[in-house]
Amino acid sequence: xKYETLILPQNLTExxxxxxxxxxIDNVITIxxxxxTFGAEWFSGxxxxxxxxxxxxxxxxxxxxxxxxxxxxxxxxxxxxSVYSAYATRIYPTSQLDExxxxxxxxxxxxxxxxxYYVWGEDAAIGNNITIDGTKLNIVSVYDNAYRHNYSGASxxxxxxxxxxxxxxxxxxxxxxxxxxxxxxxxxxxxxxxAERLAEVDFGDDLETIGASAFANCVSLNQAxxxxxxxxxxxxxxxxxxxxxxxxxxxxxxxxxxxxxDCSYLNWAELPEVQVIGNEGQNNLLFxxxxxx
Numbered sequence: 001x002k003y004e005t006l007i008l009p010q011n012l013t014e015x016x017x018x019x020x021x022x023x024x025i026d027n028v029i030t031i032x033x034x035x036x037t038f039g040a041e042w043f044s045g046x047x048x049x050x051x052x053x054x055x056x057x058x059x060x061x062x063x064x065x066x067x068x069x070x071x072x073x074x075x076x077x078x079x080x081x082s083v084y085s086a087y088a089t090r091i092y093p094t095s096q097l098d099e100x101x102x103x104x105x106x107x108x109x110x111x112x113x114x115x116x117y118y119v120w121g122e123d124a125a126i127g128n129n130i131t132i133d134g135t136k137l138n139i140v141s142v143y144d145n146a147y148r149h150n151y152s153g154a155s156x157x158x159x160x161x162x163x164x165x166x167x168x169x170x171x172x173x174x175x176x177x178x179x180x181x182x183x184x185x186x187x188x189x190x191x192x193x194x195a196e197r198l199a200e201v202d203f204g205d206d207l208e209t210i211g212a213s214a215f216a217n218c219v220s221l222n223q224a225x226x227x228x229x230x231x232x233x234x235x236x237x238x239x240x241x242x243x244x245x246x247x248x249x250x251x252x253x254x255x256x257x258x259x260x261x262d263c264s265y266l267n268w269a270e271l272p273e274v275q276v277i278g279n280e281g282q283n284n285l286l287f288x289x290x291x292x293x
Contacts, residue, residue: 008032011034013037018040020043025046030050031053033054038063043063043064046067054075089148092104102123121151125182126142126157141164144168152175154177156170158183164185164186164188174195174197180201181203184207190211194216201221211238212237213240226250227250227252233255235259237261240258240260241261248270248272253274254275264290
């Protein structure tokens with residue numbers, strides 16, 4: 001038989017060798033805050049763990065190999081990422097599983113929800129048709145790295161309600177060829193960094209910020225970019241080492257250093273509204289090594 005839920009006693013202090021190794025439990029296992037001793041491979045190959053403790057136990061990291069996701073209270077995320085650095089992109093704020101069992105989500109304020117972790121597969125439009133207790137959630141945001149490890153679709157798009165895509169979500173992705181940002185306003189750092197097959201991006205009409213390295217090392221991104229008038233800022237190294245052919249920066253007022261560095265196919269650039277390039281005191285190299293420009 002398969003257990004769906006496991007609740008541990010609150011007075012637990014020790015978890016032994018291989019206690020949850022390769023567990024098939026789909027729900028999150030919460031480790032009480034008093035546990036300070038962890039045996040070898042105690043959670044190796046298991047899925048989802050929630051640490052209740054505010055201070056991470058360093059020894060616990062040794063037994064987390066192949067863990068899918070680690071959940072902690074948001075205030076503790078920085079500490080856990082520091083101590084469990086090998087799993088930094090798999091640490092998320094405390095969340096709950098939706099009814100499709102494909103998304104972990106959290107309520108961020110009033111009637112607004114955020115996807116924190118995606119289990120596996122391909123969403124038709126990220127943020128659509130996510131429910132809890134039969135109620136459709138208003139998804140407005142995607143947390144950092146939520147889709148980083150498990151998205152397999154050839155394209156990605158977003159529901160009209162989603163306005164923020166956090167850092168690292170599709171970094172290193174090897175399947176996405178096309179992205180439609182739709183109503184996204186804030187695109188996080190390294191959002192598509194190194195997405196080697198990404199060839200086409202629709203930036204929509206609402207984009208305000210392109211984060212640092214958002215499209216860096218996207219070697220297949222060879223389109224002529226015409227960025228929207230809504231745009232305000234292009235981050236450091238945003239398109240570095242991509243294959244873009246031309247760029248019009250739209251409404252962007254600030255373009256940070258090295259934004260287009262080493263774009264060897266870039267042969268045309270217009271910066272119609274730009275007021276600030278780079279940062280004072282830095283070697284900004286905005287178009288350095290753009291040999292065709």
